[in-house]
Amino acid sequence: MEYINALLLGIVEGLTEFLPISSTGHLILLEDVLSLTGSPGFRETFMVVIQLPAIMAVALYFLRRLWPIQENKTFYDVCGLWFTIGVAFLPAAVLGVLFDDLIEKWFFGSITVAIALVIGGLVILGIERARLTPKISNADDISFKTALGIGLFQCLAMIPGTSRSAATIIGAMLLGANRHAAAEFSFFLAIPTMFGATTYKVLKTGLHLESREWLLIMIGGLASFVTAYVVVVVFMNFIRRHSFTPFAFYRIALGTLILLLAFL
Numbered sequence: 001m002e003y004i005n006a007l008l009l010g011i012v013e014g015l016t017e018f019l020p021i022s023s024t025g026h027l028i029l030l031e032d033v034l035s036l037t038g039s040p041g042f043r044e045t046f047m048v049v050i051q052l053p054a055i056m057a058v059a060l061y062f063l064r065r066l067w068p069i070q071e072n073k074t075f076y077d078v079c080g081l082w083f084t085i086g087v088a089f090l091p092a093a094v095l096g097v098l099f100d101d102l103i104e105k106w107f108f109g110s111i112t113v114a115i116a117l118v119i120g121g122l123v124i125l126g127i128e129r130a131r132l133t134p135k136i137s138n139a140d141d142i143s144f145k146t147a148l149g150i151g152l153f154q155c156l157a158m159i160p161g162t163s164r165s166a167a168t169i170i171g172a173m174l175l176g177a178n179r180h181a182a183a184e185f186s187f188f189l190a191i192p193t194m195f196g197a198t199t200y201k202v203l204k205t206g207l208h209l210e211s212r213e214w215l216l217i218m219i220g221g222l223a224s225f226v227t228a229y230v231v232v233v234v235f236m237n238f239i240r241r242h243s244f245t246p247f248a249f250y251r252i253a254l255g256t257l258i259l260l261l262a263f264l
Helices: 002-016 023-030 042-049 051-061 075-107 110-130 144-158 164-174 179-204 211-238 245-263
Strands: none
Touching: 002 023, 002 042, 002 051, 002 211, 023 042, 023 110, 042 051, 042 179, 042 211, 051 179, 051 211, 075 144, 075 179, 110 164, 110 245, 144 164, 144 179, 164 179, 179 211
């Protein structure tokens, strides 16, 4: 059953990583049903590391945008985009190292996830109804200053249930990007963010994991890669014609249900 659970958790990760509904939050909620046992730190390492293959799916999907030998972009153009992404990555990199243990100790729980889901859903509804006037229509046009602001918004996603994609997309929209550019830059930013988070987790606890635990991570990672690629294709087509409102209502409904079950 553990191998099946790892597969199912990987599918859930791939389905939720790039939607503004929090992949970590969903994994935390499912861990009691699809539980995995192992050495100290294995659960947290599993939940972080299986996000990396999902990010690799994004890198594959956006290969023509991110690789200098593709399309009509020069090496300088692509390096400029990557430098902007690096600026946005810095805040989460610093705060993640400083507060990782504290966050795992105090915030990895269903109540925190539920509250963050509801608050995030309400914020998304507010943003959509505000009808902001975007000034940035392409992720390549995001400035270093705007990128740093988006990076600060990403730090909110350190609280489970917030959603990294929701925080960065909302942040980018508030800072002037349209919906498509915000989503694109959020996906780009996910690449160094999750590479960094995975490297940190592996160095911290992964070196002590057993071979069985690494096999579970590989199963979950493969499932997350395949699922995430499909989700990215569908999501990028979806946001060209629709708003994020359905995701907001989903967050509010799920968070409210969890709170009701917890306190009734």
